[in-house]
Amino acid sequence: MGEILLTMRGICKSFPGVKALNNVDFTLRAGEIHALMGENGAGKSTLIKVLTGVYPKDTGEISVEGQPIAIHSPQDAQKNGIATVYQEITLCPNLTVAENMFIGRNENLVVDWGKMVKRSDELLKNLGIPARPKQQLGSCSIAVQQMVAIARAVDMNCKVLILDEPTSSLDDKEVEMLFSLMRDLKSRGVGIIFVTHFLEQVYAVSDRITVLRNGELVGEYVVEELPQVELVAKMMGKELEGLSDLDKNRGKSSAAGESLYEAENLSSSEAKPFDFQIAKGEVNGFTGLLGSGRSESVRAIFAADKVTGGKVRMKGKQLNINTPYQAMKAGIGYLPEDRKRDGIIADLSVRENIILALQVMKGFFHPMSKAQMSGFADEYIRALEIKTASQDTPVGSLSGGNQQKVILARWLLTHPEYLILDEPTRGIDVGTKTEIQRLVLKLAEEGMSITFISSEIEEMLRTCSRLIVMRDRKIVGELKGEELTQSNVMRTIAGGGKENA
Amino acid sequence: MPERKKTGFFQNNSQLLIPLVAIGLLLIFNLIRDSSFFSVNIGTNNDGYPVLQGNLISILNGASELAILAMGMTLVTAASGGQDISVGCLAAIAGSVFVKVLRAGPITGWTVALGVVLCCLVAMVFGCFNGTLVSVFKIQPMIATLILFTCGRSIAYWINGGATPTVGSPIITAIGSFIPGIPVPTPILIVILVGIILSIVFRTTTLRLYIQSVGINQGAAKLNGINPLKIKLLAFILLGACCSVSGVIGVSRLSLINHETLLLNIEMDAILAVAIGGNSLGGGKFNMAGSILGAYTIQALTITLYAMKVPSTDVKAYKAIVIILLVILGSPVVKDAFRRLRMRSNSGRTSIGKEAA
Ligand SMILES: Nc1ncnc2c1ncn2[C@@H]1O[C@H](COP(=O)(O)OP(=O)(O)OP(=O)(O)O)[C@@H](O)[C@H]1O
Ligand SMILES: [Mg+2]
Numbered sequence: 001m002g003e004i005l006l007t008m009r010g011i012c013k014s015f016p017g018v019k020a021l022n023n024v025d026f027t028l029r030a031g032e033i034h035a036l037m038g039e040n041g042a043g044k045s046t047l048i049k050v051l052t053g054v055y056p057k058d059t060g061e062i063s064v065e066g067q068p069i070a071i072h073s074p075q076d077a078q079k080n081g082i083a084t085v086y087q088e089i090t091l092c093p094n095l096t097v098a099e100n101m102f103i104g105r106n107e108n109l110v111v112d113w114g115k116m117v118k119r120s121d122e123l124l125k126n127l128g129i130p131a132r133p134k135q136q137l138g139s140c141s142i143a144v145q146q147m148v149a150i151a152r153a154v155d156m157n158c159k160v161l162i163l164d165e166p167t168s169s170l171d172d173k174e175v176e177m178l179f180s181l182m183r184d185l186k187s188r189g190v191g192i193i194f195v196t197h198f199l200e201q202v203y204a205v206s207d208r209i210t211v212l213r214n215g216e217l218v219g220e221y222v223v224e225e226l227p228q229v230e231l232v233a234k235m236m237g238k239e240l241e242g243l244s245d246l247d248k249n250r251g252k253s254s255a256a257g258e259s260l261y262e263a264e265n266l267s268s269s270e271a272k273p274f275d276f277q278i279a280k281g282e283v284n285g286f287t288g289l290l291g292s293g294r295s296e297s298v299r300a301i302f303a304a305d306k307v308t309g310g311k312v313r314m315k316g317k318q319l320n321i322n323t324p325y326q327a328m329k330a331g332i333g334y335l336p337e338d339r340k341r342d343g344i345i346a347d348l349s350v351r352e353n354i355i356l357a358l359q360v361m362k363g364f365f366h367p368m369s370k371a372q373m374s375g376f377a378d379e380y381i382r383a384l385e386i387k388t389a390s391q392d393t394p395v396g397s398l399s400g401g402n403q404q405k406v407i408l409a410r411w412l413l414t415h416p417e418y419l420i421l422d423e424p425t426r427g428i429d430v431g432t433k434t435e436i437q438r439l440v441l442k443l444a445e446e447g448m449s450i451t452f453i454s455s456e457i458e459e460m461l462r463t464c465s466r467l468i469v470m471r472d473r474k475i476v477g478e479l480k481g482e483e484l485t486q487s488n489v490m491r492t493i494a495g496g497g498k499e500n501a
Numbered sequence: 502m503p504e505r506k507k508t509g510f511f512q513n514n515s516q517l518l519i520p521l522v523a524i525g526l527l528l529i530f531n532l533i534r535d536s537s538f539f540s541v542n543i544g545t546n547n548d549g550y551p552v553l554q555g556n557l558i559s560i561l562n563g564a565s566e567l568a569i570l571a572m573g574m575t576l577v578t579a580a581s582g583g584q585d586i587s588v589g590c591l592a593a594i595a596g597s598v599f600v601k602v603l604r605a606g607p608i609t610g611w612t613v614a615l616g617v618v619l620c621c622l623v624a625m626v627f628g629c630f631n632g633t634l635v636s637v638f639k640i641q642p643m644i645a646t647l648i649l650f651t652c653g654r655s656i657a658y659w660i661n662g663g664a665t666p667t668v669g670s671p672i673i674t675a676i677g678s679f680i681p682g683i684p685v686p687t688p689i690l691i692v693i694l695v696g697i698i699l700s701i702v703f704r705t706t707t708l709r710l711y712i713q714s715v716g717i718n719q720g721a722a723k724l725n726g727i728n729p730l731k732i733k734l735l736a737f738i739l740l741g742a743c744c745s746v747s748g749v750i751g752v753s754r755l756s757l758i759n760h761e762t763l764l765l766n767i768e769m770d771a772i773l774a775v776a777i778g779g780n781s782l783g784g785g786k787f788n789m790a791g792s793i794l795g796a797y798t799i800q801a802l803t804i805t806l807y808a809m810k811v812p813s814t815d816v817k818a819y820k821a822i823v824i825i826l827l828v829i830l831g832s833p834v835v836k837d838a839f840r841r842l843r844m845r846s847n848s849g850r851t852s853i854g855k856e857a858a
Contacts, residue, residue: 366707
């Protein structure tokens, strides 16, 4: 491992009402992958944004290769060889993939479009990213957008590469692709800062770990000397409760009652016709590779895309669900996959974001009183342990994981009979993740039906009693009971296993 | 933590700073220039009734149409992220309808009421037209409203057919200047009434939440069951209603309608009022009080310039200079710079504190 590349000393950063970083030190060596770990709201993204000049620091020093440097803007950071992929995708959805990879990087104003497209085509192929240079970025899945952001950063001959939760929307294969890319860069002497909530990934690629908790530095460790259990304890400040009791619960939830929701030949502008049903108190899931149509299917159920056909029955009664409002009125809730685009109303307060869906259901002429809103907001901020300075804080300034919790709170507050959760644990820390899984099973026990989608198969195996497997926008199989094992799911996804479609 | 007052009208008060300071500076400037600028006295008008007079009153009175339009413009801006440039023309159309109704027979309280209702309805229909272009056909608001901006005054002309039809009546005078016995100019009362109606709407409906949600993140609003089309349409219809009220005031002031000059160029002032009030012209969160203050700021500026005997041909240039200053002061870049400055001085202090410890 090489010489010291980057040091941050005594970094402090406050936002109104929060001390996001308190006297944090961080050291990065050349040719190492350094994991930055901590719970939601611990200050990881803030540390990175201070380093890249997005936020000015209150105090502290940053030096690169021994030279103290002043970074006032992301451009300064780039000039110093620091390339970044932020937690929330910051590309322009209405530009093409190639433009997104090169825009703002040309020193000379004249752009050679032909060369740009050719170069990006090479890069995309090299990294195995399934996108065409001339495709509009907005038309790609989040995973592909994420990969494009990485490709953009990688192409800028950087010394330091920062990846803030780059894998939260990637599947195993894509993660492996990203890792080999990271190892390659590492061997070329690049120092990589890697933020993630996936512990296995940390142990798969990292050399060192720095742990933050509540904006304070807990310590820096060499990976081999820090077993996983201890890492979690360091992050949470306490031991993680086991998950074993979760598995026992699952048996119960699979003893499902009468059918709650049924769809026949349901199709939308994005999803091909499919049949689906869920029983009262059941937890089931859609699985499949990204782009397999799992998100599109649940969006069709909620009428998030334009519904183009099919019959829908709720408790045996035929219903027309053509708008999200009708779906909500029928008792369906939907937590979308892309929280930034479809979930949060960034400038509105945490309170308004939490009560939004319930307020809409109450109707235009029945606004809730301030006291009522505050009551609900308080209740859920406490129940989900949302870290926020106050109810009035704009939700956009919360940490990624806490924004996710706000949207979860929004839907729990409406007490739906059928709740669709598309990647509810994306960007959520390990402790809270198990809390959410526990919550899902508890809600199901109380009679709520839940459809759960996650890129992590283990998570789905832990919570779902039935898995619907999709490939190429079609349902290709269904697994339940004894069949629910990781290898079975993988085999069905890949197309080798049991198929009953 | 002190509970922040948050009613439908006064939200996020820090953004009111710039218009408040601007008005304050203008008034102080006037006070230095002419110590009698502030004097408000009670005079008697031609009919022998007591009326309030003075520069302050004429600022408040003169800004009435603008203030009402600024309120509507705030809603449209917040919901659609664009501006309606046809408000002046729409006010002229509404005014023409009002005049048309009044000239149909003898003017009584009932016909005036009928005229107000009818011209309000017509203006709302035109607002609905603008709103449909924006929400259903997804045309940029400025482009969509360019249509009515271009042809609105011709339509106003067609309605009455004459050059400047007059509508003399004590009732009209009461609307345009003073109600006998009440010393406050009626337009000021109408602004207050419109403000009260809007704040009642904000209290009894979820309009504010919906408009802001749609303006900030339309996609997410839709997935929460809000229909962005309806909300944008509603904003334009409400602006139409505001236009009709302004049109009625404008007509009543002169007891006639000149469709070419009635509230000419007021759309730009209305947009400016929204901007000076600290509202983002890109939509999203809004502050109604800011826009209203913005309207009075613009009027105070105009009156000051006239009081200084600036030739009317030069007034616009001077106005532009002040407005550029206000808008730049309220821009995110300057705000950010101020914030950083404050933070730096704060952190400087804390680090010194640490060394001492
Ligand atoms: N722009 C901002 N304005 C106000 N507060 C902020 C802002 N950005 C972050 N914070 C606060 O700073 C704290 C740290 O946030 P940060 O985003 O660094 O967390 P994180 O460790 O990246 O969490 P996650 O794992 O959820 O992404 C949080 O309490 C957050 O609310
Ligand atoms: Mg983060």
